[in-house]
Amino acid sequence: MTPQFGAFTASELYCPKCKRAQPVREKLLLVLPSGELHEFLCVGCGSSLAKRTSSGPAVSAPAPAPPRSSARRRPLLG
């Protein structure tokens, strides 16, 4: 009896080293201001199979419009 529970949250990707579809392990590579860069590693040989950028929380504040300094006074010419 070999009970196998397919409780893998990560998907399987084809690994050229293992020459077969292998389950992958997600690893956090970088934390960018725009999101997080994850890498999918083969659980068999540990080679990088894919990368993914997950968009983080929406923290992009709207850029405030620069104040226009068009209040220039022209001298009146008589």
Ligand SMILES: [Zn+2]
């Ligand atoms: Zn592999």
